[in-house]
Amino acid sequence: MGLWRMIEAVGLTKRYGAKTAVYNLSFHVRPGTVTGFLGPNGSGKSTTMRMILGLDRPTSGHVTIGGHPFRQLPNAPRQVGALLDAKAVHGGRSARSHLLSLAQLAGIPAQRVDEVLGVVGLQDVAKRRSKGFSLGMGQRLGIAAALLGDPQVLLFDEPVNGLDPEGILWVRNLMKKLAAEGRTVFVSSHLMSEMALTADHLIVIGRGQLLADMSVTDFISANSADFARVRTPQTEPQQREKLTAALIEAGGRVMSEPDGALRVTGVPLPRISDLAHDADVRLWELSPHQASLEEAYMRMTQGAVDYRSTEDQLAHLQQPQPQHGGYGTPPQQPVVPEVPQQGWYAPPPPGQNPYAAQAQSEPAQKPEDPR
Amino acid sequence: MAAVSAVLQSEWTKIRTVSSTVWTLASALLVTVAMGAALCALLQSTFDDLSEAERATFDPTFVSFSGMMLGQLAMVVFGVLVVGTEYSSGMIRTSLAAVPQRATFLFSKIAVAGALALVVGLATSFLSFFLGQALLGEHRTTLGADNVLRAVVGGGLYMGLIAVFSMGVAAMLRSSMLSLGILVPFFFLVSQILSAVPKAKEVARYFPDQAGSKIMQVVPDALNSEKAPYGPWGGLGIMLIWVAASLLGGYLVLKRRDA
Ligand SMILES: Nc1ncnc2c1ncn2[C@@H]1O[C@H](COP(=O)(O)OP(=O)(O)OP(=O)(O)O)[C@@H](O)[C@H]1O
Ligand SMILES: [Mg+2]
Numbered sequence: 081m082g083l084w085r086m087i088e089a090v091g092l093t094k095r096y097g098a099k100t101a102v103y104n105l106s107f108h109v110r111p112g113t114v115t116g117f118l119g120p121n122g123s124g125k126s127t128t129m130r131m132i133l134g135l136d137r138p139t140s141g142h143v144t145i146g147g148h149p150f151r152q153l154p155n156a157p158r159q160v161g162a163l164l165d166a167k168a169v170h171g172g173r174s175a176r177s178h179l180l181s182l183a184q185l186a187g188i189p190a191q192r193v194d195e196v197l198g199v200v201g202l203q204d205v206a207k208r209r210s211k212g213f214s215l216g217m218g219q220r221l222g223i224a225a226a227l228l229g230d231p232q233v234l235l236f237d238e239p240v241n242g243l244d245p246e247g248i249l250w251v252r253n254l255m256k257k258l259a260a261e262g263r264t265v266f267v268s269s270h271l272m273s274e275m276a277l278t279a280d281h282l283i284v285i286g287r288g289q290l291l292a293d294m295s296v297t298d299f300i301s302a303n304s305a306d307f308a309r310v311r312t313p314q315t316e317p318q319q320r321e322k323l324t325a326a327l328i329e330a331g332g333r334v335m336s337e338p339d340g341a342l343r344v345t346g347v348p349l350p351r352i353s354d355l356a357h358d359a360d361v362r363l364w365e366l367s368p369h370q371a372s373l374e375e376a377y378m379r380m381t382q383g384a385v386d387y388r389s390t391e392d393q394l395a396h397l398q399q400p401q402p403q404h405g406g407y408g409t410p411p412q413q414p415v416v417p418e419v420p421q422q423g424w425y426a427p428p429p430p431g432q433n434p435y436a437a438q439a440q441s442e443p444a445q446k447p448e449d450p451r
Numbered sequence: 452m453a454a455v456s457a458v459l460q461s462e463w464t465k466i467r468t469v470s471s472t473v474w475t476l477a478s479a480l481l482v483t484v485a486m487g488a489a490l491c492a493l494l495q496s497t498f499d500d501l502s503e504a505e506r507a508t509f510d511p512t513f514v515s516f517s518g519m520m521l522g523q524l525a526m527v528v529f530g531v532l533v534v535g536t537e538y539s540s541g542m543i544r545t546s547l548a549a550v551p552q553r554a555t556f557l558f559s560k561i562a563v564a565g566a567l568a569l570v571v572g573l574a575t576s577f578l579s580f581f582l583g584q585a586l587l588g589e590h591r592t593t594l595g596a597d598n599v600l601r602a603v604v605g606g607g608l609y610m611g612l613i614a615v616f617s618m619g620v621a622a623m624l625r626s627s628m629l630s631l632g633i634l635v636p637f638f639f640l641v642s643q644i645l646s647a648v649p650k651a652k653e654v655a656r657y658f659p660d661q662a663g664s665k666i667m668q669v670v671p672d673a674l675n676s677e678k679a680p681y682g683p684w685g686g687l688g689i690m691l692i693w694v695a696a697s698l699l700g701g702y703l704v705l706k707r708r709d710a
Contacts, residue, residue, distance in 0.1 A: 136709035151551040168541030177468035184461040
């Protein structure tokens with residue numbers, strides 16, 4: 081099709097009654113790349129995929145594939161392959177019959193069915209009812225269905241869900257291979273770490289709105305900030321305050337971790353040591369760290385998480401435990417509660433949080449296209 | 452655009468590769484034939500106990516179809532499952548992603564399943580007829596007698612249409628459980644009970660099953676039943692209107708709603 085913007089969404093909005101699942105989402109997906117579609121639970125990834133496939137009608141906005149709305153594509157199964165839900169198979173039908181019924185729809189010869197069964201490694205269970213399939217086998221069957229028509233555009237909704245490490249590696253390589261063949265690959269996931277390895281480009285959404293649209297390289301260089309972990313003697317909290325003040329004065333940024341350690345950015349390690357020495361503060365730890373992409377991703381989406389887990393208090397279930405000085409926890413030290421909302425993630429590199437402005441003021445605005 | 456022939460072929464593959472097809476259609480046939488045969492044998496031995504009026508309107512053809520009252524339920528289950536399992540399994544999304552033209556998808560599916568139900572329905576009614584007549588002894592009739600062939604073919608049409616009607620209802624309700632929960636009590640209880648209640652039966656005779664079953668009667672008002680304000684073909688016409696309405700409803704739901 082030779083189109084630069086193979087999948088293009090413009091102002092896509094979907095409401096289910098009072099619930100807005102997707103709001104004013106605009107993005108495009110290019111051929112020849114793997115585009116990762118990231119977002120927390122309930123952020124609207126599957127809803128967006130269903131709208132791309134013409135299954136759900138957008139409340140407003142539109143989305144096209146190769147310039148056409150999905151429902152107007154000539155012979156859609158030969159152009160677009162999708163894995164939406166691995167369990168969406170009649171359990172009483174064998175894997176082979178399931179794929180055969182899909183192949184016949186698009187005039188795909190039956191040999192192709194056996195071919196894709198081989199590709200996904202299900203040839204030995206092809207005649208078995210899919211009811212007995214494990215999650216990973218179901219996922220493979222769904223991938224087989226997507227590959228059936230040898231389509232130019234592929235959509236995968238959480239394809240690695242339920243796969244073993246070997247399967248994850250296989251999916252990762254498959255996506256890359258498909259993209260290298262010039263196809264358009266759009267794949268959703270919860271895991272930033274997985275996408276960093278698989279995708280070339282990222283589209284991140286939260287609460288149905290666009291949070292980021294950038295290349296993986298940009299994301300990594302913007303977010304793999306180094307930081308130092310600094311620990312002062314727990315018995316002397318005033319030392320910790322003294323050091324914090326000195327570090328801030330020297331232009332550093334300091335955040336505290338739940339266990340009382342400090343995360344410092346903007347000041348190199350030797351300088352931290354010198355500052356501590358000058359302030360007459362003893363250090364119990366001074367170590368270099370690198371923030372993980374997962375942390376950066378969580379920081380980006382933390383304002384947009386719908387379902388947040390909380391500590392299970394077990395208030396009525398637990399027997400009162402005899403207090404004892406735990407390993408590394410002096411008895412008199414009050415335990416710092418773990419408050420996930422508090423920003424103890426790696427602070428962004430000074431003065432360049434690429435999303436903060438977006439996420440707060442104009443969440444639906446697409447960032448400037450670098451080209 | 453997916454070609455209609457391709458969709459028909461695919462739907463045929465879907466139907467023949469699930470076991471529910473075999474067991475629902477087999478029970479429709481077996482239950483109808485067996486129960487019809489049992490009733491024919493019973494009536495043959497107790498014919499003299501029938502009232503004068505019942506004997507005068509004795510309809511050997513209609514009697515041999517008595518098993519349909521129960522057998523049609525298996526047809527209902529067949530029709531509901533053909534459409535309903537697309538929804539319960541989630542397969543509907545895969546299907547509609549492959550056939551974006553929803554009318555083509557739905558009507559191809561119903562055409563294939565309806566044709567199969569019709570074939571099984573015809574086999575059922577012919578088998579029921581021949582076995583029933585064999586058991587009725589001297590009260591029997593033959594296929595060559597007036598209107599008998601119409602009634603026997605009509606029996607097959609009736610079974611097929613019940614299945615198609617159920618498919619439309621399942622497409623409207625998008626759930627096998629809900630559809631069965633409504634259709635089975637309706638055909639098995641509500642319709643039968645209402646037809647015995649004085650005022651209600653005026654309405655009940657326009658229900659799809661009651662109107663449609665007129666086509667199977669050779670003797671008008673067989674076995675001294677109520678006089679209906681329509682003939683056999685009129686009755687089938689009423690049933691066809693019900694079927695068309697359920698298909699239209701099913702289509703509109705599929706077209707309008709998100710999958
Ligand atoms: N058919 C529907 N009816 C009502 N609400 C819906 C429907 N489909 C999705 N939603 C709501 O829309 C929101 C987005 O759901 P969606 O499934 O698209 O999220 P997701 O990003 O795929 O989440 P996950 O990572 O858990 O798969 C959720 O709040 C969900 O409850
Ligand atoms: Mg999802």
